[in-house]
Amino acid sequence: MTFEAKTSGSDDLKAIISAISTLVEEATFVATAEGITFRGMDPSHVALIDISWPNSAFEKYECDSDIKFGVRIDEFSKLIKRAEKKDSIEISISDQNMLLVTVGKNKKYKMRLIESSATDTPLPKIPYDSKITLSSSKFDKILGDVQVVSDYLTMHTYDSKADFSGKGDSGEVIIELEKDSEEIQEITSKEDSIGTYSLEYLNPVVKAVGTTAGHITCEFSSAKPLRIEFKVANIGRIHFYLAPRVES
Amino acid sequence: MSLTSQEIRKAILAKWHEDLSKYGNFISSDSISGSSPPSVFVGSSSYPKVSVGPMVPPIHGDTGLLDSPERWTGKTLEEIVNFRLNLVRGIQKVSVNQTDGRYIENLQELAMSSKPIDSDLEFYKTTHSNISLDDESAPFGPIGEIKSAKFSNSSSDKSIEKTFYDKDLKAQDAVLKLYHSGIDISKIQKCFSIGMFGKDRKLVPTRWSITATDDIISKSLTQEILDYPLIDSCKIFSHEHLGNLFSIVLFPHRWIYEMIEAWYSNGVLGFGSDFEDAKGIGHPPSIAGAYFAAKLGVVEYLSKHKIQAGVVILREIRPEYAIPVGVWQVREGIRLAMKKTGFVAESFENALDIASKKMSISKNEWLSKGNILKLIKQKTIADFF
Numbered sequence: 286m287t288f289e290a291k292t293s294g295s296d297d298l299k300a301i302i303s304a305i306s307t308l309v310e311e312a313t314f315v316a317t318a319e320g321i322t323f324r325g326m327d328p329s330h331v332a333l334i335d336i337s338w339p340n341s342a343f344e345k346y347e348c349d350s351d352i353k354f355g356v357r358i359d360e361f362s363k364l365i366k367r368a369e370k371k372d373s374i375e376i377s378i379s380d381q382n383m384l385l386v387t388v389g390k391n392k393k394y395k396m397r398l399i400e401s402s403a404t405d406t407p408l409p410k411i412p413y414d415s416k417i418t419l420s421s422s423k424f425d426k427i428l429g430d431v432q433v434v435s436d437y438l439t440m441h442t443y444d445s446k447a448d449f450s451g452k453g454d455s456g457e458v459i460i461e462l463e464k465d466s467e468e469i470q471e472i473t474s475k476e477d478s479i480g481t482y483s484l485e486y487l488n489p490v491v492k493a494v495g496t497t498a499g500h501i502t503c504e505f506s507s508a509k510p511l512r513i514e515f516k517v518a519n520i521g522r523i524h525f526y527l528a529p530r531v532e533s
Numbered sequence: 534m535s536l537t538s539q540e541i542r543k544a545i546l547a548k549w550h551e552d553l554s555k556y557g558n559f560i561s562s563d564s565i566s567g568s569s570p571p572s573v574f575v576g577s578s579s580y581p582k583v584s585v586g587p588m589v590p591p592i593h594g595d596t597g598l599l600d601s602p603e604r605w606t607g608k609t610l611e612e613i614v615n616f617r618l619n620l621v622r623g624i625q626k627v628s629v630n631q632t633d634g635r636y637i638e639n640l641q642e643l644a645m646s647s648k649p650i651d652s653d654l655e656f657y658k659t660t661h662s663n664i665s666l667d668d669e670s671a672p673f674g675p676i677g678e679i680k681s682a683k684f685s686n687s688s689s690d691k692s693i694e695k696t697f698y699d700k701d702l703k704a705q706d707a708v709l710k711l712y713h714s715g716i717d718i719s720k721i722q723k724c725f726s727i728g729m730f731g732k733d734r735k736l737v738p739t740r741w742s743i744t745a746t747d748d749i750i751s752k753s754l755t756q757e758i759l760d761y762p763l764i765d766s767c768k769i770f771s772h773e774h775l776g777n778l779f780s781i782v783l784f785p786h787r788w789i790y791e792m793i794e795a796w797y798s799n800g801v802l803g804f805g806s807d808f809e810d811a812k813g814i815g816h817p818p819s820i821a822g823a824y825f826a827a828k829l830g831v832v833e834y835l836s837k838h839k840i841q842a843g844v845v846i847l848r849e850i851r852p853e854y855a856i857p858v859g860v861w862q863v864r865e866g867i868r869l870a871m872k873k874t875g876f877v878a879e880s881f882e883n884a885l886d887i888a889s890k891k892m893s894i895s896k897n898e899w900l901s902k903g904n905i906l907k908l909i910k911q912k913t914i915a916d917f918f
Contacts, residue, residue, distance in 0.1 A: 326914055327811075327812075328759065328810070328811035328812050329787060329788075329789075329810040329811040329812060329911075329913065330787045330811070330913040330914050330915050331911060331912075331913055331914065332914065333914045407918050408918075409914055409917035409918060410917065410918065411917055483911060509917065510912075510914060510917055526914055528911065528912040528913050528914050528916065528917070529912055530910045530911050530912070531910055531912055532910060
């Protein structure tokens with residue numbers, strides 16, 4: 286069995302681990318000849334992260350049989366944080382069931398693996414009616430604007446326009462979004478859509494991925510889950526699914 | 534017209550004083566001889582220097598019942614209070630870090646004994662029997678500061694003895710191991726309080742150890758049920774004892790749990806509630822130990838039937854519950870409810886209607902004091918698979 290993956294810098298791996306850490310304490314990755322994937326839900330099953338990191342996004346990638354490996358995210362994260370921005374990170378698995386992590390040229394860590402508990406989680410099946418593409422920093426700012434009055438973000442699209450709003454005990458806020466070339470690249474809707482999502486889940490993941498993603502794409506339909514796509518390493522991506530809050 | 538709390542309390546006290554005048558010389562004296570059920574108690578005031586000691590009734594023989602709440606179901610409030618008042622509590626002030634020395638070791642042997650232990654206590658002064666009852670603390674018999682204590686030989690429960698001598702076993706693993714080997718929760722809790730578990734051992738005030746034991750066990754069972762399939766319908770279970778009305782509603786949902794309590798204080802209704810999802814509660818509940826005791830009763834049911842559910846527990850505390858006898862009655866009340874055949878409802882709303890029918894508080898009032906409606910607005914990803 287050969288498995289070896291080497292990144293060119295450390296930002297993408299940091300963003301990925303950090304995003305996963307907002308939902309789970311333990312993660313099982315799957316490596317195949319095509320690349321590395323991860324899929325998992327938080328304990329309440331309110332959010333799901335689906336990561337695809339193709340082999341071509343790595344500086345060097347080799348995997349001749351499918352393997353699963355489980356890590357404690359806090360332990361992995363601590364170790365990855367020791368890397369400078371430009372440091373490459375190389376991972377492989379030892380015979381003694383340890384993860385070997387080489388940070389930069391000369392830092393060689395060994396980390397214990399845990400029993401992988403991965404069950405096959407399906408993805409929610411939904412047609413997305415609306416799509417908004419904006420910079421992650423803009424989205425982060427909007428979340429901050431809404432959070433001062435509300436715990437939930439309501440996303441609304443109509444006639445290819447959009448507004449984000451929030452309502453709480455102290456008051457409410459509405460932020461109208463206008464398409465511009467810089468921060469808001471796209472607003473489209475096949476059907477007017479309105480969905481409400483918890484900031485308790487949105488805030489941490491948007492902060493975790495941070496500016497690594499550049500632009501992000503939010504897709505949703507009325508009273509259906511939201512899917513946010515964060516691009517990493519040019520061709521890799523994180524899909525973050527968040528179940529809506531629905532008035533019954 | 535039912536009696537008010539004050540009247541019930543007065544009647545129980547009058548009976549107690551009558552008993553005292555008959556048997557008073559056993560209890561109001563500077564010594565006591567009897568069989569400890571076995572029972573140990575760790576106070577919480579003046580922490581970290583706490584009052585620790587055995588509880589001994591003025592009776593020899595099989596006194597086991599006196600401190601085994603698991604065996605008290607079906608008894609009246611008055612009977613239970615009399616168990617408590619029969620126990621004379623000997624104390625010595627000890628630092629919580631002191632889990633060795635002859636006195637504590639004797640108490641540890643007492644706690645793990647499988648049979649009552651003949652005990653002779655001598656006090657510095659005559660014990661006092663002026664019992665004071667309030668809504669906060671469970672009633673006690675007289676208290677005396679111990680000058681000397683002698684205990685007969687004990688025969689230790691083997692599984693407890695093994696965890697006691699295993700100093701590498703974490704306290705929570707010790708609790709779980711004993712629970713799964715069938716030891717009563719009240720027994721595990723006593724051993725926990727007298728500093729018998731864990732790597733870094735400490736004495737733990739009895740009231741904290743009760744909550745900790747319920748919390749450890751219910752948390753572990755909750756982790757287990759997260760892997761089970763959801764219940765397929767709404768079900769209601771209920772039980773009433775000691776002036777407490779319990780209704781448990783199970784509904785098809787990822788684990789989510791709320792307990793709402795209502796009580797009468799001078800004729801005015803008070804409410805309290807706490808809740809959690811699969812991440813757990815993360816802060817001490819405002820309704821305190823009842824939250825974990827009730828949770829334990831319901832997760833035992835879910836784990837036994839290998840199902841997962843959303844849970845709402847309603848507890849109405851009637852004025853008849855004049856003397857709080859301890860959080861065990863919540864745990865046992867829920868356990869008894871879950872042993873009955875549940876009632877299947879058409880919908881969650883319908884289930885709450887049925888759950889509140891026998892109570893003096895309407896469904897809408899319960900819902901407005903709780904958070905469950907707000908909580909179930911949050912859908913799960915699995916709802917869209």
